[in-house]
Amino acid sequence: MIDTPTPPNVAAYLRELDAALSTAPAEVRAEIVAGIEEELVGLDAATAATRIDELGDPVFIAAEATGATTPDSPTRTTPGGYSILTVVLLIIGGFVVPVIGWIVGAVLLVASSAWTRRDKLIGTLVPALTFVVATTVFLLLRGPDAGVPAFIIGGAVTFIVGLLSGIRLLRRASH
Numbered sequence: 001m002i003d004t005p006t007p008p009n010v011a012a013y014l015r016e017l018d019a020a021l022s023t024a025p026a027e028v029r030a031e032i033v034a035g036i037e038e039e040l041v042g043l044d045a046a047t048a049a050t051r052i053d054e055l056g057d058p059v060f061i062a063a064e065a066t067g068a069t070t071p072d073s074p075t076r077t078t079p080g081g082y083s084i085l086t087v088v089l090l091i092i093g094g095f096v097v098p099v100i101g102w103i104v105g106a107v108l109l110v111a112s113s114a115w116t117r118r119d120k121l122i123g124t125l126v127p128a129l130t131f132v133v134a135t136t137v138f139l140l141l142r143g144p145d146a147g148v149p150a151f152i153i154g155g156a157v158t159f160i161v162g163l164l165s166g167i168r169l170l171r172r173a174s175h
Helices: 008-020 026-040 045-055 058-066 081-096 100-111 117-174
Strands: none
Touching (some): 026 117, 081 100, 081 117, 100 117
C-alpha cells in the first residue's frame, strides 16, 4: 500500500478542528477528529477542499459537539424530531412494518448529519449483516424453518444497535 501525503489544507483543517475541540472531553475530541480525518484521508487537495467546505467550519463542528454556541449558530440542547424518528424506526420500525420500517430508519440515519460516518456504518451494516449471517447459518443448520430464529436474532441486534444510536445521540446533545 502506498501512503499518499496529506494535503496541506487537510492537515490545517484537522489542526484547526483539534484546537476548536480543546474544551471537549478527550474521548469525544479524538473520535470527532478521527472520524473527519477518515473522511479526508486519501483525497487530493482539490477534492479535500470541496469536502472540507461541505463539512463546515471547525468552530461550528466543535460547538455542535460540545453544546456550545457561536454567534452564528442556534442553540440546540435536545435532539430534533427527525433524529428521534430515526432512532425509533431503527429500534422498532422493522417490527411495526417488517423490514420496510427498518430500511426507512436506515435511510434517515444515512441522510442525517446528527451522526458520524462511523455511527452510520454501524447503524446500517451491523443489523443487515447480522440478519444475513443468521439467516444463512440457520438455513444451513435447520433448513426452511430458519426464518423465525434468524428474524429473532436479526431483530434483537437491530433493536440493540438502534438503542445504542439513540444513546449516542442523547449523550452528544447533553454535552
